[in-house]
Structures are given as C-alpha cells and as structure tokens.
Amino acid sequence: MLAHAFLAVVRADEHTRQSAPDDLVPLSCNEIQDLFSALVVQPLSTVAHRLSWSGWGRRHQARSLTSHDRRQAAAQM
Structure with a gap:
C-alpha cells in the first residue's frame, strides 16, 4: 500500500507540473515504477x-x- 501511495503522489505531482514536452504524456504509475526500479533499485542478480x-x-x-x-x-x- 505504501508503494502505491508513493507512486500516486509522484504521479499527481507530475500531472500538476505540466513540464513534459508537448510530444510526451505525463508519467503514469507504471512508468514511474519502471523508472524507479531501473534507476534506484539495484538488480538482485x-x-x-x-x-x-x-x-x-x-x-x-x-x-x-x-x-x-x-x-x-x-x-x-
């Protein structure tokens, strides 16, 4: 539940900023999760x-x- 809350807050912040270029949609929860995993979480193997x-x-x-x-x-x- 905490992880989903984190993703929802980051997504809401992303949607209020409107800083994405015109050809990109704002980040979704799934995209934020993928980016977080790829950039922050160390691979286990x-x-x-x-x-x-x-x-x-x-x-x-x-x-x-x-x-x-x-x-x-x-x-x-």
Missing part, C-alpha cells in the same frame, strides 16, 4: 546469472518436449 538461468530453463523445456514427444509416440503404437 548479475547479467551472467540471468543468462545462465534463461539457458537452464530453455534446456529444461527442450528435455520436457523430447520426453513428451517420446511418450506420445509410444502411446500411438
């Missing part, structure tokens, strides 16, 4: 860790797909 996790997940999916295909082929015999 490194890029190497994220890539490793992605590779593990994709390998796991490939093994699952192979197992599923084998089971389907055996059931059709």
